[in-house]
Amino acid sequence: MTGADIDDSEDPNADIQYHLEVGPEDVADTVLLPGNPERLEKIVAFWDDHEIAARHREYRTATGTYEETPISVTSTGIGSPSAAIAVEELARVGCDTFVRVGSCGAIQPEMDVGDLVITTGAVRQEGTSDEYVREDYPATADQEVVSALVAAAERLGYDYHTGVTMSADSFYAGQGRPGFEGFEAAGSETLVEDLKEANVKNIEMEASVILTLANLYGLRAGAVCTVYANRETGEFRTEGESRAAETATLATHLLAKMDRIKREAGADRWHAGLSLE
Template sequence: MTVHIGAEKGEIAETVLLPGDPYRAKWAAETFLKDVRLVNEVRGMLGFTGTWNGHSVTIQGSGMGMPSLSIYVNELISTYGAQTLIRIGSCGGMQPHVDIRDVIIAMTASTITSPSSGILREINYAPCADWSLLRAAVAAAEAKGTTTHVGGIYSSDVFYAERPDLDEQMVRHGILGVEMEAAELYTLAARHNRRALAVLTVSDHLQTGEALPSDQRERSFGEMVEIALEAAFA
């Protein structure tokens, strides 16, 4: 057990999917895994372990933002031995050709600052996905016929941003979408020699103002979860 995860050793799988929302973790576990059991409910941040095609999988909520994700990923790696960590979540589209419900597979994740900034100091470190996971996720998405975009995303440290000039530069430099966690996930995975990837569903769009109604979000996120699972065990 750790401060934030109440599971016993052996109850967390080496492969962990990380939605931000704990109730999305519950939905994904009950929808895609077999023999599901609750392994964490500390602070309401739900975690479940079950099996997918015979493979042990944990789906653990990580909260919103890089500081929250950093807590869970550090504990999952250091105490429970997680080897493969895949963020599954929503993002905002930034490019005109990226539509609502499309899937973004993040090759890189730019950010202004993250919890790791204090360690990296003056280095503009470039967090990137694990190549084997990235390649497998793209293959899985193509096999499903999912409209998918592969490239860079932006991990913001604020939700209510007031920097239209920054958004403009992100679009100008080809950033596909914005979310709040992947840059720290990729950095921690690199630090500890683990595999990491972010597979994201576009739930709203910064340019068009479109957004998925809340009742449609879960139904639209199924392909993202399947892609993540297939990539993890390719």
């Protein structure tokens, strides 16, 4: 297919993005990225105001304010391929900071259901990021985003853990669970134990591609997930979902304050010598 064969509405460089159906005026600089479209309403409940900007496929976008800070949210659906599309198209319309807001399975015994996991880096077990860059390229969270998420969790009084996340491409075989009729993928019986021994904190399905693309494009990204299950203890409850949403929302406001303080101080990056107080 040549460029002449592509309809304007499918042009990846058009102002209105093909999959998300958003343009530059529809979104803020910072975007929260939940997987589940239904999580959007739970996120905007913490904001002062919002408007729905677009609905298309698994992608729902809303934009509003929190404590006078502009903020957006776009659902990505399940998995890294659709999350990569969201980051690509949001970056094309000017967004520069991304925070995944999701749920996860913990694999360390001291982590309780309802705790938060703030990702500092990710094991790239998903395949989407491999199509962008060599497999030994690190998926690292932006230090400023991590700092803002930690500060937000501290202010809100939520229990949290920081560390390495593993992002998989499948919920079943790729996370060491049996498939249909007990099918077991090669290596699945030792997967969780191997990750636990490597001090990986949790498993989910989108963080590593979001972090990888942000680093490749010179953007900021991080992730905060609520623990729904602990694979070590066998505990499972869909509890505390709103904690990640509230933490990410407050972190967006803190990032805006950090950016203002940096400008006033003439600093290029946030560092320990600066203060949010």
